[in-house]
Amino acid sequence: MKKLLIIFAAFFVFSAAQAKQILVCEVNGIISGYTHNYLKQALKKATDEDAVLLVRLDTPGGLLDSTRKIVQMFLETETPVIVFVAPQGARAGSAGTFITLSAGYAAMAEGSNIGAAHPVDISGKDIQGDMAKKVENDTVAFIKSIAEKRGRNADAAVATVTQSASYTAKEALEKGLIDAIANTNAEVTKMAAAKLGFQAGDITTLNPTPMQKTAFFLSDPNILILLLFIGIAAVFLEFKMPGTFIFAGIGIAALVLFLAGINIIPVNSLALLLILAGFGLLIAEVFIPSFGLLTLGAVVCMGFGMYLMFSREGNMGINVSFWLIFGVIGTIAAVFIILGRLLLKDFRKKTVTGREGMTGETGIIMDWENGAGHIFIHGELWKAKSTFNFNKNDSAKVVAVKGMVLTLEAKNNE
Numbered sequence: 001m002k003k004l005l006i007i008f009a010a011f012f013v014f015s016a017a018q019a020k021q022i023l024v025c026e027v028n029g030i031i032s033g034y035t036h037n038y039l040k041q042a043l044k045k046a047t048d049e050d051a052v053l054l055v056r057l058d059t060p061g062g063l064l065d066s067t068r069k070i071v072q073m074f075l076e077t078e079t080p081v082i083v084f085v086a087p088q089g090a091r092a093g094s095a096g097t098f099i100t101l102s103a104g105y106a107a108m109a110e111g112s113n114i115g116a117a118h119p120v121d122i123s124g125k126d127i128q129g130d131m132a133k134k135v136e137n138d139t140v141a142f143i144k145s146i147a148e149k150r151g152r153n154a155d156a157a158v159a160t161v162t163q164s165a166s167y168t169a170k171e172a173l174e175k176g177l178i179d180a181i182a183n184t185n186a187e188v189t190k191m192a193a194a195k196l197g198f199q200a201g202d203i204t205t206l207n208p209t210p211m212q213k214t215a216f217f218l219s220d221p222n223i224l225i226l227l228l229f230i231g232i233a234a235v236f237l238e239f240k241m242p243g244t245f246i247f248a249g250i251g252i253a254a255l256v257l258f259l260a261g262i263n264i265i266p267v268n269s270l271a272l273l274l275i276l277a278g279f280g281l282l283i284a285e286v287f288i289p290s291f292g293l294l295t296l297g298a299v300v301c302m303g304f305g306m307y308l309m310f311s312r313e314g315n316m317g318i319n320v321s322f323w324l325i326f327g328v329i330g331t332i333a334a335v336f337i338i339l340g341r342l343l344l345k346d347f348r349k350k351t352v353t354g355r356e357g358m359t360g361e362t363g364i365i366m367d368w369e370n371g372a373g374h375i376f377i378h379g380e381l382w383k384a385k386s387t388f389n390f391n392k393n394d395s396a397k398v399v400a401v402k403g404m405v406l407t408l409e410a411k412n413n414e
Contacts, residue, residue: 055099278302363376
């Protein structure tokens with residue numbers, strides 16, 4: 001009996017020793033070089049500690065070069081890697097499809113989706129001609145090799161490239177693209193342990209460093225667009241209202257962050273030029289009366305510029321939200337409509353400065369003799385004439401201006 005207890009105790013100790021810690025890291029947003037470095041460090045930690053790496057993924061896509069590096073890393077490692085498209089409502093779009101399929105165990109939360117990995121050109125449209133076949137065939141071979149390596153449905157995987165197919169979690173499971181549907185890390189870990197042959201231990205979340213958090217923040221295309229517009233607008237305001245350096249500081253900081261961001265996500269230089277041209281047209285509108293044509297041209301340039309900003313070879317599924325595009329254009333249009341109305345209203349008002357602005361104003365007679373004299377008005381001394389006789393210090397009203405001579409009448413003659 002004593003020997004039996006010792007055997008059971010040894011068995012439980014051995015089992016507990018074999019339990020693997022689950023290291024969880026979250027990847028939200030664009031797949032970039034910083035994402036690759038983050039996952040590389042996380043995988044190294046999991047390998048060093050003989051743990052399991054669980055990647056919670058929610059991405060619209062990313063850089064093809066970074067995606068290839070992540071896929072190669074997941075395919076080559078002997079450390080168990082689980083990719084979990086979560087939380088509910090998340091997506092593994094474009095580049096995220098390749099990463100999910102490359103995992104040793106792939107799972108999706110309810111309400112999530114995967115797919116739409118078709119390559120596009122710099123305008124965001126399908127590539128045409130012989131280049132289309134070359135790029136598509138290369139991408140097809142890439143995703144097919146991943147599916148074959150992991151024993152997944154190659155035809156369904158290829159359809160995400162050739163037909164831009166996108167699948168719900170249920171459809172992905174039915175087509176054999178993923179291994180399970182779950183909603184929590186614990187559920188996924190339990191199911192993965194049974195297939196990959198390990199015993200699940202404690203679940204620990206890995207937090208990115210401040211530098212990585214900043215990089216993830218700047219890898220959001222919507223953030224970069226806002227930084228660009230804030231920077232340009234702030235610098236423009238500094239030129240209009242110089243001296244405080246507040247706008248200059250804000251503008252320079254925003255532009256520096258934008259420049260840092262485009263080192264993470266390459267931009268379409270043509271689109272950037274369109275946005276800058278749009279701002280140039282808006283500035284020209286201030287000085288050149290065009291009845292709104294320059295503003296219309298500016299809106300068109302900036303709209304297309306924002307739409308095409310991240311559409312270039314190597315960027316998969318990276319784009320600016322249509323809501324942001326419409327919001328920025330709407331804000332700019334509203335500001336210039338208001339300014340236009342104010343300028344038009346001001347233009348229609350009578351002149352209130354200079355000689356023309358004297359009409360209707362009241363001044364003090366300084367001297368008067370034989371129907372002529374001088375009147376003090378607007379801080380200046382003017383020659384004046386009138387059919388009225390005035391005495392010094394009388395108030396008089398200007399009724400007309402001819403040359404440098406004012407025509408007066410008595411103040412109470414209204």
